[in-house]
Amino acid sequence: MGPLTLGGLIAIATVLVLFSGVSVAAGLLIVASLFLIIFDGFGSLELLPEIFFGKLDNFALLSIPMFIIMGAAISSTRAGADLYEALERWLTRVPGGLVVSNLGACALFAAMSGSSPATCAAIGKMGIPEMRKRGYPDTVASGAIAAGGTLGILIPPSVTMIVYGISTETSIGRLFLAGVIPGLLLVGLFMVWSIYSTWRQGGAETALARVKYTWRQKVEVLPRVLPFIAIILGVLYALYGGVATPSETAAVGALMCIIVAVLIYRLYDVRSLWAVLRDSTRESVMILFIIGAAGVFSYMLSNLFVTQAIAESIGGMEVNRWVLMFAINIFLLVAGFFLPPVAVILMAAPILLPIVTSAGFDPYWFAVILTINMEIGLITPPVGLNLYVINGIAPDISLRTILVGSMPFVVCMVLAIVILSIFPGLVTALPDALMGPAR
Amino acid sequence: MAAAPLRMGERRRPLPLRIISVLSILCGVAAALMILAAVLITCQLIFVRFVLNESTIWQTEAVTYLMIAATMLGLPYVQHLKGHVNVDLLPMLLPPSARKGLAATTLILTGLVAAAMTYHGYELFHLAFERNWKSDTVWGVPLWIPYSAIPLGFGLYLLQLGADLFAPDDGPHPISQRAD
Numbered sequence: 043m044g045p046l047t048l049g050g051l052i053a054i055a056t057v058l059v060l061f062s063g064v065s066v067a068a069g070l071l072i073v074a075s076l077f078l079i080i081f082d083g084f085g086s087l088e089l090l091p092e093i094f095f096g097k098l099d100n101f102a103l104l105s106i107p108m109f110i111i112m113g114a115a116i117s118s119t120r121a122g123a124d125l126y127e128a129l130e131r132w133l134t135r136v137p138g139g140l141v142v143s144n145l146g147a148c149a150l151f152a153a154m155s156g157s158s159p160a161t162c163a164a165i166g167k168m169g170i171p172e173m174r175k176r177g178y179p180d181t182v183a184s185g186a187i188a189a190g191g192t193l194g195i196l197i198p199p200s201v202t203m204i205v206y207g208i209s210t211e212t213s214i215g216r217l218f219l220a221g222v223i224p225g226l227l228l229v230g231l232f233m234v235w236s237i238y239s240t241w242r243q244g245g246a247e248t249a250l251a252r253v254k255y256t257w258r259q260k261v262e263v264l265p266r267v268l269p270f271i272a273i274i275l276g277v278l279y280a281l282y283g284g285v286a287t288p289s290e291t292a293a294v295g296a297l298m299c300i301i302v303a304v305l306i307y308r309l310y311d312v313r314s315l316w317a318v319l320r321d322s323t324r325e326s327v328m329i330l331f332i333i334g335a336a337g338v339f340s341y342m343l344s345n346l347f348v349t350q351a352i353a354e355s356i357g358g359m360e361v362n363r364w365v366l367m368f369a370i371n372i373f374l375l376v377a378g379f380f381l382p383p384v385a386v387i388l389m390a391a392p393i394l395l396p397i398v399t400s401a402g403f404d405p406y407w408f409a410v411i412l413t414i415n416m417e418i419g420l421i422t423p424p425v426g427l428n429l430y431v432i433n434g435i436a437p438d439i440s441l442r443t444i445l446v447g448s449m450p451f452v453v454c455m456v457l458a459i460v461i462l463s464i465f466p467g468l469v470t471a472l473p474d475a476l477m478g479p480a481r
Numbered sequence: 482m483a484a485a486p487l488r489m490g491e492r493r494r495p496l497p498l499r500i501i502s503v504l505s506i507l508c509g510v511a512a513a514l515m516i517l518a519a520v521l522i523t524c525q526l527i528f529v530r531f532v533l534n535e536s537t538i539w540q541t542e543a544v545t546y547l548m549i550a551a552t553m554l555g556l557p558y559v560q561h562l563k564g565h566v567n568v569d570l571l572p573m574l575l576p577p578s579a580r581k582g583l584a585a586t587t588l589i590l591t592g593l594v595a596a597a598m599t600y601h602g603y604e605l606f607h608l609a610f611e612r613n614w615k616s617d618t619v620w621g622v623p624l625w626i627p628y629s630a631i632p633l634g635f636g637l638y639l640l641q642l643g644a645d646l647f648a649p650d651d652g653p654h655p656i657s658q659r660a661d
Contacts, residue, residue: 063572064587065565071594091602293523323513327555
């Protein structure tokens with residue numbers, strides 16, 4: 043059997059096993075073990091623990107649990123609500139202030155937590171009821187938060203970007219910077235659509251309504267929000283100023299966030315602190331398990347010459363590079379519909395990156411395109427995690443309404459991919475300006 | 482904290498299953514403390530390197546091994562919480578009886594892989610211990626210490642999978658999952 047046919051068989055087996063309800067990490071281990079036993083015998087399993095261990099034996103991976111603790115500490119406080127309130131009070135003069143504040147709060151919270159569902163939950167808990175109270179349609183209120191939440195994996199620090207950086211051996215700091223302008227572009231597109239949609243549905247007054255706040259009301263919310271923003275700025279400065287590596291920076295950020303949560307949000311009791319630690323551990327273990335298992339899966343593909351055969355056959359095809367990129371986008375989109383972003387990146391990025399770079403695309407630009415595809419997967423069925431988070435915090439809005447509300451935001455994301463394809467400089471300009479051109 | 486009071490239904494469960502539950506929770510506490518230790522040691526590393534301007538020898542390696550050990554020991558705990566992310570597309574399409582059969586099959590397959598990892602992980606640990614392998618750094622830590630996490634973690638994971646096979650409805654309900 044040729045390596046390409048074998049690759050097709052492995053793909054079918056992987057899809058079947060992963061859809062069977064087995065955990066993603068265990069599924070990857072099962073498929074890898076099965077094919078290794080069939081083609082190399084039982085003896086080939088001997089190496090698996092060492093490969094699994096070796097994949098995790100990387101100081102850069104430490105940034106994942108650290109950034110997760112940072113996010114969990116912030117999410118365990120009222121910081122999301124405070125951030126939302128602060129923006130609402132300060133942006134009240136901006137047309138469509140409320141939805142703009144919600145999306146802005148999503149972007150800022152995403153920057154602090156790095157998690158999409160946590161962003162949805164933190165901002166949506168206050169934002170959705172308030173938008174509905176002020177007359178925004180349910181579709182806009184729920185769709186804006188579901189889509190705003192997806193920014194968590196694009197705007198730095200992003201766990202997804204860290205995983206991409208590690209699996210493709212690209213600079214994590216540069217990846218973080220590459221996500222900034224596309225993140226802002228998406229926020230802008232989301233805002234324009236939200237205001238237009240509200241206005242079109244007869245809510246011109248709602249969309250343009252302004253609530254007046256006194257200076258006292260504006261200032262009183264700042265002391266609760268500024269420390270977190272200061273930590274984020276500090277983390278970004280340390281990363282880009284070359285002061286420390288992502289893991290070191292994330293560890294300090296995690297400790298600072300816990301300290302701020304204790305001092306400002308009075309998170310004194312052991313039970314709450316344990317909850318932060320427990321949730322972070324659960325989440326980190328889950329992601330690190332997938333990373334280790336994906337390492338074993340990649341080893342199997344490479345050992346059976348499948349990776350090399352796929353790269354060679356795609357490299358040998360004489361197709362237009364944009365047709366190739368279009369096909370890759372469709373593949374990523376479909377994979378993102380079903381699989382969590384971390385799993386897709388770990389399985390696909392190491393195979394796709396050589397193909398993409400040999401076709402003349404920038405690896406950092408590709409990271410952003412890949413991430414936006416994964417963002418779409420977060421708000422589309424059947425897995426669309428953010429849809430269920432919104433359904434959980436606003437149970438009286440049906441899943442269908444949330445889905446209908448989210449679809450235009452999917453179009454915004456596709457539009458962003460098109461814009462970034464026409465103007466790739468939007469991705470690369472910031473990292474190039476701050477860190478010098480990529481080597 | 483972690484040793485939360487046992488739920489009413491848990492009292493009626495057979496002793497071995499209760500022991501496995503407690504072991505998994507203890508593993509979770511150990512994993513969480515390891516991650517916390519990694520945070521603190523990394524902060525100490527930064528203090529030593531950037532404030533005291535001294536070189537660091539053991540910290541980078543120690544926190545990496547702590548993270549690996551936390552991952553391995555965390556496996557049974559996360560399984561106990563049903564917290565490993567999955568895609569249950571096929572089970573949703575199947576009738577309840579077939580769904581149960583499929584769940585048992587996936588648990589057994591996962592158990593077989595965990596058993597292989599435990600067995601070969603023990604071999605690796607044993608080899609490192611017997612031959613006194615050390616890491617290729619200034620610190621030169623004996624490798625059997627970090628390698629011991631593989632058979633320990635996967636072994637306990639196997640136990641928890643066994644418990645889930647015999648009492649699939651026990652333990653906490655699946656939690657909301659993310660893997661981004």
